Amino acid sequence: MLELDGAAGGGQLLRSALTLAMCTGQAFHIRRIRSGRSKPGLMRQHLTAVDAAAAICSADVDGAAPGATALRFTPGTIRGGDYAFAIGTAGSTTLVLQTVLPALLCANTPSTIDLQGGTHNPLAPPAEFLRDAYLPLLQRMGADVELELQRPGFYPAGGGALRASIHPCPLQPLTLRERGALSGLQALAWTSGIAPSVGERELAIVQRRLGLDAADLQRRTVQPPSGPGNALLLFARHEAVCEVFCGFGARGVSAEAVAERTCEAVRDYLCGSAAVGACLADQLLLPLALAGGGTFTTARITDHLQSNARLIEKFLPVEIDWHESDGCWQVDVRR
Incomplete structure (x- = not known):
């Protein structure tokens, strides 16, 4: 059983460990889960990810309780099928989906998964990020996945719904050093229960x-x-990638301030040469490792990327490293 220290990162380390355990069959014990957060331990969205992973691979789980800081997870056989999970809060449906998606690509039959909770959460990628940025790259790697945003759900009320359809297929390596020519910029403003004039x-x-x-x-x-x-x-x-940037309205923050900050993030990305931004870079590591290799460029190496890379290397026979190249960072995943 692999021994893991969750203090090196937040909920992402737990989610990555769940994914890798399902895909490799390796059990793990993780301690100090989210110990550096203001509210340490498992919150509802983390528990939903654990429950979803356990259901999909008939795992034995010990320690899955609200606020728990340690967990044992022993995976069984991955099974496709129709699944539904409700977080019950504005906890992120997209993070739960990302936890189980790679495993369902390894299942013996197609799957659908319905998730209820938050789809637009300031601490997680929004549904459109998965649909337009993340999944197209997985599809280039061979994945057959469709995602439908059935209803947006915002923090703190939640109430959103996602549905994903997944057909099993092996992932292939991906090389993404350049993003290619800009083909278009678009903007979408969602409002719910507030004046449409904000959008x-x-x-x-x-x-x-x-x-x-x-x-x-x-x-x-x-x-x-x-x-x-x-x-x-x-x-x-x-030409080669779509990046999605998101700003969230909040009490005491003007619509203009939200828009200015989000535009600045886009301008920073466009002024650079990296293929992907920090969030997408972090999330590409795991599918590339499961595919056996790949390369991409990003503007910076975040703490999240580093801690995720070291965790992946504990489960899979890969090496993940990075070096500066032409004004950005090139990340390489190799067997």
Whole structure:
């Protein structure tokens, strides 16, 4: 049984360990889960990820309780099928999906998974990030996955719904050193239970700062609202990759401030040469390792990426390293 220290990162280390345990059949014991967070231990979205992983591979689990800081997970055989999990809060459905998706690609039959909870959470990738940025790269690696955002759910009310359809297939290595030419920029403003003018003000800033045409601006309102919420999503589409940037409305923060910060993130990315941003870079490591190799470039090496890389190396016979190259960082995954 692998012994893991969860103090090196947040919930991501637990989710990665669950994924890798399912895919490799290796049991693990993790301690000090999220010990550096203001509320250490397992929260509801982490427990949902554990429950989902356990259901999909008939695992034996010890220690899965609210606030627990240690967990043992012994996986069984992965089984495809139809699954449904409700987080019950605004906890991230996308993070739960990312936990079980690689395992379901290894199943013996196709699967569907329905998730209820938060789809647009400031501490997790929004549904559009998975749909437009993450999954297209997995599809280039051979994955057959479709994702449907059935209903947005915002923090703190939740109430969102996602459905994924997954057909088993092996992943192939991916090389992504360059993003290619820019093919388009688009913006989408979601509002739920607040004045639609908030989204209009955000899009006005985006249009002025990034020079978008009116046809590239969308405003959508959740009806009926599941609680107050606002998210601004900016899509930077290139030949080889789409990056998605998200800003969230919050009490005391103006729509203009949300839009300005999100536009600045897009401009920083466009001014650089890296293929992927920090969030997508971190999330590519695990599928590349399961595929047996790959390469990509990113603007910086985050603590999340480093801790995730060291965890992956405990489960799989791969080496993950990085070096500076032409003004950015190249990350290599090798057997």
